[in-house]
Amino acid sequence: MKKTVFLGALTVAGLAAGAAAAGTLDDVKARGKLNCGVTTGLVGFAAPDANGEWHGFDVAVCRAVAAAVLGDPTAVEFVPTTGKTRFTALGSGEVDMLARNTTWTLSRDVDLKFTFVGINYYDGQGFMVPKALGVSSAKELNGATVCIQTGTTTELNLADFFRKNNISYEPVPIETNAEGQQQYLAGACDTYTTDISGLAATRATFENPADHVVLPEVVSKEPLGPLVRHGDDEWADVTRWTLNALIAAEEMGITSANVKEMASAPGSNPEINRILGTEGNLGEMLGLSADWAVNAISAGGNYGEIFARNIGENTPIGLARGLNAQWTDGGLLYSPPFR
Amino acid sequence: MATVSEPPKEAFRLSQLIYDTRYRSMTIQIVALVAFLILIGWLISNTAQNLADLGKEPSFRFLGESAGYDINQRLIDYNNQDSHMRAAVVGILNTLLVAILGCATATILGVIIGVARLSKNWLVGRLMTIYVEIFRNVPVLLWIVFIMAILIETLPPPNAFRGDDPDATMKLFDTVAITNRGVYIPDPVFGADAKDEKGEFLEEPVGWRVGLGDFPIGASRDNPACESYYATEGPGAGEPAASCGTFQVSLDLLLVLAVLVSGFYASHRIKRRADRIQEATGLRPVTWYLRLGVVVLPFAITLWALGFYFAYPELRGFNFQGGTHMRNSLIALWLALSLYTAAFIAEIVRAGILAISHGQTEAAAALGLRPKRIMNLVILPQALRVIIPPLISMWLNLTKNSSLAIAVGYMDITGTLMGITLNQTGRELETVLLGMLIYLTISLIISAVMNWYNRSVKLVER
Structure with a gap:
């Protein structure tokens, strides 16, 4: 006797794009x-x-x-x-x-x-360079090799900045901050650009932070x-x-230090009371408990x-x-x- | 006496679709097909619905918008004001470049290693075994990242070449600079009399060897970049600026290639004539100097007449300028993909050679052929029939693996269209679908060409 068995294994790739719209x-x-x-x-x-x-x-x-x-x-x-x-x-x-x-x-x-x-x-976008490079302004970076994190607004700001000042550069796209750090320290790029806060954070991890400077130009607004x-x-x-x-x-x-104490009883400042939930029902309006803040x-x-x-x-x-x-x-x- | 009668014709009943083995398999297939189509339709409508809910209806309009970002390695002219579409084309060309370089290198290396692994020399055989096992058993991504790290960490940065007593010097008679930003090699250029040492156009050419220049495809008089192309006098007249036209073709290069091809054709004709004379008289005329002459002489004269010279790289400002810049990312990707794929191709070649009966080797040896000629004339041509089909899939693999380029910042199609463009426009679905389509097209073209080649070499059987 011949039996035909049909086995169908169907894998459904869940396309969850925007599945969680609310709630x-x-x-x-x-x-x-x-x-x-x-x-x-x-x-x-x-x-x-x-x-x-x-x-x-x-x-x-x-x-x-x-x-x-x-x-x-x-x-x-x-x-x-x-x-x-x-x-x-x-x-x-x-x-x-x-x-x-x-x-x-x-x-x-x-x-x-x-x-x-x-x-x-x-924040704002800036450039970090080694002090030894002897550069004091981003406008002196004509022809420089610039390490840049790909997929960020910095990429577009960089293109705009160099175009506006009519100077050229060679972008080296990198995926993560760690890669950028490696390439920059090895001298594979002359300058590393990202938000100034990020540059400061990266520089703090260097062996000799004092050998590197963040140039004065802030080329963009980065809220x-x-x-x-x-x-x-x-x-x-x-x-x-x-x-x-x-x-x-x-x-x-x-x-x-003082939030617990201030929240234990209503104080004299009504706004503090409202924030801390000892007065009014702001927490309830947000759908949270009264002591959310x-x-x-x-x-x-x-x-x-x-x-x-x-x-x-x-x-x-x-x-x-x-x-x-x-x-x-x-x-x-x-x-x-x-x- | 028995009468043979036809079995009675049965009318078709619906239940036969399930109980009759003649129809059952067809029924099952049709049901499965319908279910599959419903599933696909559900996935598509679900995606469309969800995107519509998000307010992101699929649209390809972003392709025409200005890209806004720069790409370091461009085979055609591109600047950040060009469209996302052009950025994608730059990416495709970069993908093709590394795929072609990789496939060629991997195949050459693979054949050499595969043959060497069968060598009777114990040391060579073992070394090749070690190579194959190391390279094919470590993921290619690790090789890419590893080679990139070596290039960045061990090679000198450009400023090590500076000063009176530099830490690093240029190699090969000061023509090649090897830095941790890439390798700068001399750039072949035409029109020596029209340009100065830096490749800038001179006011007055110093001679008549000015080259033919470039021909812009799709140039128009309305484009300000094409002003110099339509100009009749002044420096660089007739020479289009880089952003003129869709892309530009070097007429000098075309002419040189044409001369080279006709040289080879003439050389082939001379060989055929020698063959005929040999068949008729048994004596082969000496033709090697003729054959060499018809290829080399016209080629050299054309190069000279077009003002061919090399533009050497030179340290100016932050980087080397002039010359061709082969970036680290390209070198790391090219090397890693070739070395990795070569290990697989070596095994395919070895399998192909072992598939040829040993009797062939013995027969060839009995005819008095040397081992090297046995391999080249008898074994490899036959082994090719076994080698080519799996070789196609290796090439396809290499091409698809090139999408790992983003790990080292090589701007291929994954890096431009499915990387930065995706991020700046937020069109995930559209860019990824386009990317898949592009890889599919490239792969199918490679398959088609190789299958055609495979048919032409395969054994013709009756």
Whole structure:
């Protein structure tokens, strides 16, 4: 007897493009964990330490959001992304938010369908050169070989800068910061260009940081901020106001040291009371618990504390507050009112 | 007496589709095909629906927009104001360049190693075995990154060539500079009398050997870049600027190639004549100087008349200028892909040779042929029939593996269209689909050509 057996193995490649369109807040709560996209490693902004713990300025934003939503700053799954993979990771729902020194531009906001929830670092693109090269201005870089991370706005700024000044260059595209560092230190490129904060962070890891200078030209505006998928306003609000809470906390003098005490009973300042949930129902409006901001601030401190601990002047990276000071100190940080 | 009668004609019943073995397999195939088509349709509509929900309907308009980024290695003129489409073409040409270089090198190396592995010399045989095992058992990506790291870390940077007592010097009588940014080799150029040492056009050519210049395909008078091409006097008149036209063809090169080809044809005719004389009289006339002469003399005269010279690389500013710059990324990718694929081709060649009966070798030896001639005239031509089909898939593999180029920053089609363009425009689906289509086309062309060649060499059987 002959039997025909038909075995069909059909593998369905799940095209998850935009499958998670709405309800990120509920998804995160149900999962009990926040998936946060960060860099593959940029000291000071996001890098794992020897124990595999992630630390850094961008990481602190992820932790604050996790603390606000889930009450636990450690309930974060960090997903390392490169300049190339980050948008696909966010768009496909692999990560809930991206805190990866990403520049806010119109086309990313509008055409790539993302929502930037604010700016956590005002940056600009610069050039780092070895002191021995004897270059004092980026305009002297005619004919230079430039290492550049591919898939970033820096690539376009670089092309614009050299075209505007009518000088030529040889781009060497690289995939990650580590590769750029290797090529730059070996002299395979004359200069390395990226955001000045990134240059400072990279230089801090060199053996002799003093042998390298960041040129004075800032060739672009690079407002860096966390972003989420377009079309999920609830989730965008949660991340936006968590960031604002960190900024407002510094302005109001709420620190990780005194937040518990200030939140224990309503104080004399009504805005502080509203932020900390002892007055009003801002947490409820966001779909969070009343002490959401308390959790967010306890996670890593207010904006100023996070800055000072990760990239401030007393760290190897040594960035001054500059534009990133509070508006009351002549900077650009300005949180809308909590009301 | 038995009567043989036809079996009664049965009317076709629907149940036969399942129970009759004659129809069952067809039924199953049709059902499977329909299910497969439904699955494909569902995937497509699901993707389209999700993209529509995101507000990102598939569109290829971005291809016409200005790319905005620069590419270091360009075989045709390109600047950051050109379109994404042109950037993609630059990428395709870079892919083809490394694929062609890689396939040629891998095949030559593979044949040599495959033959050497069968050598009776113990040392040579073992060395080749080690080569094959090392290269084919480590992923090609690691080889690419490893070779790149060696090039960057061990070679001197250009500024080591500077000063009175430099750490590094140019090789081969100061004509080749080997740096950790790549190798600068002399650039063959035409029109020695029209240009100065740096390759700039002179106000007045110093002689008549000015070359034929380039012919721009698709040039128009409206394009300001073509102004010098249509000009009748002044420096560089008749010579189009780099961005004039879609692409440019070097007339000098075409002429040189034409002269070379006709030289070889003439040489072939002389050989045929010698063959005829040998067959008729048994004596072969001495023709080697004639055959050499008809190839070399016209070639050399043409080169001289066109003002052929080499532009040597020279350290100016941050980098070497002049000469041809073979970037590290190209060298690392080319070497790694060739060495890796050569290990596989060596095994294919070895298998092909072993497939030829030993009797062939013995028969050839009995005719008095030397071992080298036995290999070249008897064994390899027969082994080729076994070698070519798997060789095709090795070439295809090498071409597809070249998409690992991004690991070393080589701007191939994956780096331009599916890399930077994808990132700047956010059109994942469109760029990746286009990329797949391009690789498919390249691979199918290679297959078609090689299959045609395979048919022409395969044994004709009755």
